[in-house]
Amino acid sequence: MKLTNExxxxxxxxxxxxxLFDERASKMVKRxxxxxxxxxxxxxxxxVVGACMAVRADDYMTGNHRSHGHPIGKGSALGPLMAxxxxxxxGICQGKGGSLHLADFAVGSLGESGIVGSSIPIAAGAAxxxxxxxxxxxxxxxxxxxxxxxxxxxxxxxxxxxxxxPVVFLCENNQYALSTPAATVTSGRIADRAHGFDIPGVRVxxxxxxxxxxxxxxxxxxxxRRGEGPSLVEVMTYRFHEHSEGLRLSTDYRDAxxxxxxxxxxPITLFRERLLADGVxxxxxxxxxxxxxxxxxxxxxxxxxxxxxxxxxxxxxxLYTDPSAAEVAA
Amino acid sequence: MSQMxxxxxxxxxxxxxxxxDERVIIFGEDVEANVYGTTGAGKSRQAEGDFLQLxxxxxxxxxxxxxxxxxxxxxxxxxxxxxPIVDLSYSSFLYLAMDQFVNxxxxxxxxxxxxxxxxxxxxxxxxxxxxxxxxxxxRPYPMxxxxxxxxxxxxxxxxxxxxxxRAAIDSDDPVLSFEAVPxxxxxxxxxxxxxxxPLGVARTAREGEDVTVVAISGAVPEALxxxxxxxxxxxxxxxxxxxxxxxxxxxxxxxxxxRTGRLxxxxxxxxxxxxxxxxxxxxxxxxxxxxxxxxxxVTTPDMQIPFSPALExxxxxxxxxxADAVRGVCGRSREEAMA
Ligand SMILES: Cc1ncc(C[n+]2csc(CCOP(=O)(O)OP(=O)(O)O)c2C)c(N)n1
Ligand SMILES: [Mg+2]
Numbered sequence: 001m002k003l004t005n006e007x008x009x010x011x012x013x014x015x016x017x018x019x020l021f022d023e024r025a026s027k028m029v030k031r032x033x034x035x036x037x038x039x040x041x042x043x044x045x046x047x048v049v050g051a052c053m054a055v056r057a058d059d060y061m062t063g064n065h066r067s068h069g070h071p072i073g074k075g076s077a078l079g080p081l082m083a084x085x086x087x088x089x090x091g092i093c094q095g096k097g098g099s100l101h102l103a104d105f106a107v108g109s110l111g112e113s114g115i116v117g118s119s120i121p122i123a124a125g126a127a128x129x130x131x132x133x134x135x136x137x138x139x140x141x142x143x144x145x146x147x148x149x150x151x152x153x154x155x156x157x158x159x160x161x162x163x164x165x166p167v168v169f170l171c172e173n174n175q176y177a178l179s180t181p182a183a184t185v186t187s188g189r190i191a192d193r194a195h196g197f198d199i200p201g202v203r204v205x206x207x208x209x210x211x212x213x214x215x216x217x218x219x220x221x222x223x224x225r226r227g228e229g230p231s232l233v234e235v236m237t238y239r240f241h242e243h244s245e246g247l248r249l250s251t252d253y254r255d256a257x258x259x260x261x262x263x264x265x266x267p268i269t270l271f272r273e274r275l276l277a278d279g280v281x282x283x284x285x286x287x288x289x290x291x292x293x294x295x296x297x298x299x300x301x302x303x304x305x306x307x308x309x310x311x312x313x314x315x316x317x318x319l320y321t322d323p324s325a326a327e328v329a330a
Numbered sequence: 331m332s333q334m335x336x337x338x339x340x341x342x343x344x345x346x347x348x349x350x351d352e353r354v355i356i357f358g359e360d361v362e363a364n365v366y367g368t369t370g371a372g373k374s375r376q377a378e379g380d381f382l383q384l385x386x387x388x389x390x391x392x393x394x395x396x397x398x399x400x401x402x403x404x405x406x407x408x409x410x411x412x413x414p415i416v417d418l419s420y421s422s423f424l425y426l427a428m429d430q431f432v433n434x435x436x437x438x439x440x441x442x443x444x445x446x447x448x449x450x451x452x453x454x455x456x457x458x459x460x461x462x463x464x465x466x467x468x469r470p471y472p473m474x475x476x477x478x479x480x481x482x483x484x485x486x487x488x489x490x491x492x493x494x495x496r497a498a499i500d501s502d503d504p505v506l507s508f509e510a511v512p513x514x515x516x517x518x519x520x521x522x523x524x525x526x527x528p529l530g531v532a533r534t535a536r537e538g539e540d541v542t543v544v545a546i547s548g549a550v551p552e553a554l555x556x557x558x559x560x561x562x563x564x565x566x567x568x569x570x571x572x573x574x575x576x577x578x579x580x581x582x583x584x585x586x587x588x589r590t591g592r593l594x595x596x597x598x599x600x601x602x603x604x605x606x607x608x609x610x611x612x613x614x615x616x617x618x619x620x621x622x623x624x625x626x627x628v629t630t631p632d633m634q635i636p637f638s639p640a641l642e643x644x645x646x647x648x649x650x651x652x653a654d655a656v657r658g659v660c661g662r663s664r665e666e667a668m669a
Pocket of ligand 1: 066114115116117143144145146147148172174176177178243
């Protein structure tokens with residue numbers, strides 16, 4: 001797949017946004033500026049951005065608890081996302097969703113889910129809308145290796161298969177569900193499970209290579225757009241941080257040698273080297289890009305910190321579209 | 331006006347809505363063949379009014395037996411421009427999709443700060459009192475009343491079924507419709523034109539002075555029969571049918587109780603945390619001063635549903651048990667009434 005230099009640099013920009021946003025969020029959790037916890041995509045940026053940039057800006061997307069990368073990868077502005085993590089009035093969900101429930105309908109993000117596997121059927125429904133309303137949109141459903149053992153995924157794959165829905169099921173196989181190694185709870189290869197539904201199932205073995213992810217997802221998305229139905233793409237990757245920030249969960253479940261081997265394959269460093277080698281950009285330009293993103297993330301953090309908290313009555317709004325329903329119920 | 335059964339009225343509302351708006355689609359198990367009788371006018375595929383012939387397979391869709399994805403996909407479709415009606419057949423099958431109902435359908439608008447709206451209707455039939463046994467006899471609406479974000483209708487007459495369902499389909503919020511199978515065959519004159527009954531407005535099914543009976547779903551005809559019999563004993567009973575359980579027309583219930591001073595709630599659901607419990611609590615909180623006797627609930631006891639008709643029949647509110655409860659709150663025993 002031939003991408004323009006602008007597209008390649010945009011990939012690096014979005015990966016950097018995720019990295020710096022998540023590292024900033026991690027610090028803010030530890031400083032108590034973010035209530036609760038967050039799950040970062042640090043180390044998985046290529047898997048996220050490769051997929052998000054293989055679909056169009058108006059395509060639909062659903063996600064999971066490892067939630068910031070998806071909307072950022074899809075092109076969300078950082079300020080309202082960061083403000084949401086802090087529970088501020090200017091948050092993308094007005095402070096009612098938090099990290100686990102980011103959604104940005106403006107970029108097709110129909111919502112991240114705190115319940116593992118639960119958003120996958122939503123993507124199937126969005127794909128049905130696209131098909132019946134002749135919108136030519138694809139739905140990209142992100143979920144982890146842990147979620148791959150939820151039954152709803154298979155109901156959704158079957159339905160999407162039989163109705164030829166334009167869905168790309170994207171399994172982010174970071175090889176652990178919290179502390180549980182995927183290999184100990186997963187019979188067979190996840191990608192192969194697609195074959196039982198007579199839909200393509202491919203595995204991207206090097207999920208640290210943003211272009212490899214992009215190509216696989218692009219093929220699946222193109223196929224979906226042509227009306228040929230869903231695909232499953234499993235991407236092998238690794239999370240560099242703990243399962244979630246600041247929870248002080250025990251950390252000794254991952255082998256040190258395994259971890260070091262993956263840490264040595266930082267997707268952003270790898271892509272930078274590639275951009276340099278291919279003459280897409282000079283080192284100074286890439287440094288400038290990094291500085292630009294750092295400023296952007298800093299500005300988002302400042303925006304979030306300086307934003308007001310929501311007024312208490314906001315807690316009682318938006319249960320229904322029809323406000324009188326909530327009043328009668330109260 | 332024409333004679334319509336309850337089931338026919340549901341079919342009529344669906345037909346109207348499908349004709350009025352292309353974004354309305356119906357999916358569920360066995361809807362193409364009109365097995366449950368609400369997606370076609372006649373019994374046979376050929377009969378005029380068959381939905382599959384009228385609207386085609388894009389808009390009338392058989393699903394696999396996969397309740398979780400049926401409900402979740404309906405939510406996703408509703409969030410992106412369609413207005414699905416999902417036929418879940420038996421109410422007992424809603425449990426299979428509990429995560430989607432509670433965590434997605436009910437929460438998505440709220441938790442995303444109002445970005446989503448979910449114009450979707452989930453219809454299901456409560457097959458109780460028909461020897462369908464423990465797995466097919468549920469009346470689970472109270473569980474869903476406990477989930478903020480869902481609206482719930484429980485029509486008791488053909489006219490209400492048509493008007494409420496139409497309003498539910500028009501609503502931009504998710505609505506669960508619980509349809510009592512014992513009412514399926516009931517008939518009355520129904521307006522053939524398009525009309526909507528607003529959600530959250532109760533109906534006074536019978537006016538009376540001495541006791542308010544709030545009756546829900548299949549308990550409504552039983553309460554009316556009880557009221558008729560009690561009239562002969564000199565007890566004047568007002569029967570209020572809330573029709574919508576969420577939002578609940580609290581005002582209408584309070585207004586009636588303030589006048590009569592006595593409340594009986596007849597509810598075919600289980601007793602603990604049931605709809606009757608909620609109605610009773612509201613009246614106790616908000617109209618305690620008007621009460622001249624303790625509130626009485628006539629519900630299904632907290633017991634599973636047995637198969638044998640000899641065992642099952644006694645469990646649900648009947649005209650007799652409702653009448654006994656009314657006599658009780660009036661300080662009369664059945665023996666006194668007979669005397
Ligand atoms: C239904 C459900 N069960 C359990 C959890 C608790 N939980 C949150 S994340 C997680 C691990 C998920 O693993 P995976 O799907 O591989 O995603 P990853 O965190 O590795 O990105 C668990 C068990 C949950 N949120 N939802
Ligand atoms: Mg995982």
